[in-house]
Structures are given as C-alpha cells and as structure tokens.
Amino acid sequence: MSEAKWYVAHTYSGYENKVKTDIEKTVENRHLEDQIFDVVIPMETVVEAKDGLRKETLRKIFPSYVLVHMIMNDDTWYVIRNTRGVTGFVGPGSKPVPLTEEELAKWGLEGNEVADKPANVIIDFAEGDAVTVISGVWAGTVGVINKIDENKQTATMNVDMFGRETPVELGFTEIKKMN
Numbered sequence: 604m605s606e607a608k609w610y611v612a613h614t615y616s617g618y619e620n621k622v623k624t625d626i627e628k629t630v631e632n633r634h635l636e637d638q639i640f641d642v643v644i645p646m647e648t649v650v651e652a653k654d655g656l657r658k659e660t661l662r663k664i665f666p667s668y669v670l671v672h673m674i675m676n677d678d679t680w681y682v683i684r685n686t687r688g689v690t691g692f693v694g695p696g697s698k699p700v701p702l703t704e705e706e707l708a709k710w711g712l713e714g715n716e717v718a719d720k721p722a723n724v725i726i727d728f729a730e731g732d733a734v735t736v737i738s739g740v741w742a743g744t745v746g747v748i749n750k751i752d753e754n755k756q757t758a759t760m761n762v763d764m765f766g767r768e769t770p771v772e773l774g775f776t777e778i779k780k781m782n
Contacts, residue, residue: 607640608701610683611693612669618688619644622669625686638679641672652756652775653727668693675699726751728780734760737779741771745781 614622623642630639645664650657669689673679680699683689692699728734730751736744746760749770756775761768 607672607674609707610671610673610675610699610701611665612671612683612686613690613693614667614669614688615690616667619663619667619669622686622688625688626669626671626683629682629686633678633682635679635682638676639671639673639682643670643672645670649725650756651725651727653725657776670702675701726775728758728778733781734758734778735781736773736777738777739773741773741777748778 612622623644626639626642630636645668646661647664648659649662650659671683673683680692684691684697691697694700728748730748732748734746734748736742736746741762744762746762748758748760750759751757752759752772755772757772758775758778759770759772760778762771763769
C-alpha cells in the first residue's frame with residue numbers, strides 16, 4: 604500500500620467549503636476512510652486593528668484550492684476529480700504532484716496536522732499618519748507614526764515629554780487614525 608501524501612485540488616472560486624463537504628460525504632458513502640484521510644481549506648487568523656478596535660477573522664490562505672491528504676490511486680483520483688466544483692489537481696497534465704515536506708512546513712501543515720499560525724494583523728494606518736492615542740497612559744495624545752513593527756504589533760510615535768520629543772511604542776489597539 605502506498606504512503607499517504609498531501610495533494611492540491613483546484614476548485615471554482617468560492618466553492619472550497621462545498622468541495623470539502625462533498626468530498627467528505629463521498630468518502631463516507633464509499634467507505635474510503637482508509638484512503639482519503641483529510642480535506643483541508645488552509646485558513647489564517649487575520650487581526651484587523653481599525654479605529655482602535657481589534658477584530659479577528661478567518662481568511663483562506665489559498666483561495667480556490669483545497670488540500671487533500673490521501674493515498675493516490677485510481678479510486679481516490681476519480682473521487683476527487685469528479686467532485687462538483689473541482690477543476691483538477693495541481694500538477695502537469697492530469698498527473699497530481701504531492702506537496703513536498705518543505706512546502707508542508709512553509710504552509711503550516713506538519714505531517715498530518717494543520718499547525719496553528721500566528722495571526723496576521725491588518726491596520727488602517729501607516730507611517731506618517733496622524734493618530735490619536737485612545738487608551739493607556741498617553742490617552743488623548745496626538746502624534747505622527749514614525750515606525751510600525753508588525754511582528755510586535757506596535758507603532759512608535761514621538762510625544763512631548765519634559766519639553767523634548769520622546770519616542771513611545773504603543774500597541775495597535777491603543778491608537779486610532781485621525782480623520
């Protein structure tokens with residue numbers, strides 16, 4: 604028996620969830636649980652910091668693609684390829700190519716599991732924008748953003764302290780872009 608690998612199926616745009624559900628139903632109905640193990644739509648948590656509010660949402664990492672962990676044979680190929688909404692496998696011609704270990708690690712798929720990835724942050728301000736501090740010690744202070752550090756989820760701005768411009772680092776949710 605062959606070893607199970609991750610394959611990528613291309614779908615019509617917006618059909619990823621339907622394809623996932625249909626494949627899972629077909630696997631159950633045809634008793635292919637020992638050949639098709641998992642169907643995944645890779646998602647990432649995105650944090651939007653807008654007007655000082657923090658909102659987490661899920662976003663598809665690869666729109667129009669579904670990852671399938673399976674043993675490739677004629678039956679499994681037929682099931683995936685003939686699922687409504689699937690346009691084909693990723694690979695040359697009709698030959699599916701499994702993902703490499705490097706690709707699995709890069710995309711957060713460790714072996715058979717989907718790894719949790721740190722959330723991406725989407726902010727509505729940039730360097731040079733005027734902002735107001737809405738919470739913390741500096742609440743009510745107005746300034747201009749000098750630097751943004753997305754890894755630490757902070758922005759640096761200068762404030763007047765003891766008659767001098769002093770850089771202060773603030774969290775994304777502590778500031779709000781001025782209109």
